[in-house]
Amino acid sequence: xxxxxxxxxxxxxxxxxxxxxxxxxxxxxxxxxxxxxxxxxxxxxxxxxxxxxxxxxxxxxxxxxxxxxxxxxxxxxxxxxxxxxxxxxxxxxxxxxxxxxxxxxxxxxxxxxxxxxxxxxxxxxxxxxxxxxxxxxxxxxxxxxxxxxxxxxxxxxxxxxxxxxxxxxxxxxxxxxxxxxxxxxxxxxxxxxxxxxxxxxxxxxxxx
Numbered sequence: 001x002x003x004x005x006x007x008x009x010x011x012x013x014x015x016x017x018x019x020x021x022x023x024x025x026x027x028x029x030x031x032x033x034x035x036x037x038x039x040x041x042x043x044x045x046x047x048x049x050x051x052x053x054x055x056x057x058x059x060x061x062x063x064x065x066x067x068x069x070x071x072x073x074x075x076x077x078x079x080x081x082x083x084x085x086x087x088x089x090x091x092x093x094x095x096x097x098x099x100x101x102x103x104x105x106x107x108x109x110x111x112x113x114x115x116x117x118x119x120x121x122x123x124x125x126x127x128x129x130x131x132x133x134x135x136x137x138x139x140x141x142x143x144x145x146x147x148x149x150x151x152x153x154x155x156x157x158x159x160x161x162x163x164x165x166x167x168x169x170x171x172x173x174x175x176x177x178x179x180x181x182x183x184x185x186x187x188x189x190x191x192x193x194x195x196x197x198x199x200x201x202x203x204x205x206x207x208x
Contacts, residue, residue, distance in 0.1 A: 014107045014109075016124060016128065017068070018034060018038075018134050018138055019031050019034060019035070019068060019070055019100055020100060020103070020104060020109075021124075021125065021128045021134060021138055021139075022034040022138045023097075023100050023101060023104060023110075024104065024109060024110075024117060024121050024124060024125045024128075025125060025138060025139045025140075025141075026139075026141055027115075028092040028093065028097045028098075028101065029088070029092045029158075030138070030141060031070055031091070031092065031097045031100060032070075032074070032087075032088040032089075032091035032092040032097065033088065033137070033141060033142060033154055034137065034138050035068070035070045035071050035074045035091060036052065036074060036084070036087070036088060036091075036154065037135075037137055037145055037150065037154075038071065039066060039071055039074060039075065040052075040150065042065075043055055044065055044066055044071075044075060045074075045075065045078065047084065047150060047153060048081075049153070050083060050084050050085065050153055050156065050157070051081045051082065051083060051084065052078050052081070052082055052083075052084050052087055053078045053079070053080055053081040053082065054075055054078055054079050069096040069099070070091060070094075070096045070097060070100070072096075073091055073094050073095075073096045073097075074087060074091045077090055077091070083157075084153055084154065084157045085156075085157035085158075088154070088157050101115065104121065107120075108120050108121075109121035109124055125139075141154075142154040142155040142158075143155070
């Protein structure tokens with residue numbers, strides 16, 4: 001598993017890992033988000049509300065642990081419960097993420113001064129999209145995270161703290177209302193179905 005993050009490249013055609021692609025797609029912030037979602041999916045960290053911390057087992061239930069330097073940096077930031085917003089910001093401006101940017105610049109995938117994508121960088125990103133190997137959130141960010149609550153937590157972490165927390169609370173309230181409506185509707189259907197069943201049984205008895 002660890003070898004997936006080792007870059008094997010010639011001078012002209014570097015091999016990119018998911019964090020290289022994440023940086024091309026959304027910069028340093030996307031690198032941090034990708035690490036958070038990946039580690040949480042493997043059980044290496046837990047996210048409860050707007051807080052994140054390392055799981056009790058450093059390897060997590062799926063095994064593997066934190067393999068990439070960016071993942072290791074994120075894990076080291078949260079041995080105890082920390083704000084998701086703070087952890088993402090620290091990883092985004094950390095040395096491990098900066099090293100990715102320097103590598104992309106060195107291979108001509110980002111420009112040296114303004115750090116914009118070069119034509120080669122755009123081609124590499126487009127090729128990764130076509131291959132469809134990496135999760136959608138690597139390319140599209142929090143909106144593509146399958147877990148809606150985690151998606152909102154990450155999106156809220158980009159906003160001013162008060163507004164972010166308000167949006168997360170609003171999202172949870174909408175989920176609760178939706179679940180309550182579903183349960184109520186389901187219960188009505190069940191009651192209605194039971195009534196029809198009883199009527200049918202009575203009719204059968206009359207026929208005997």
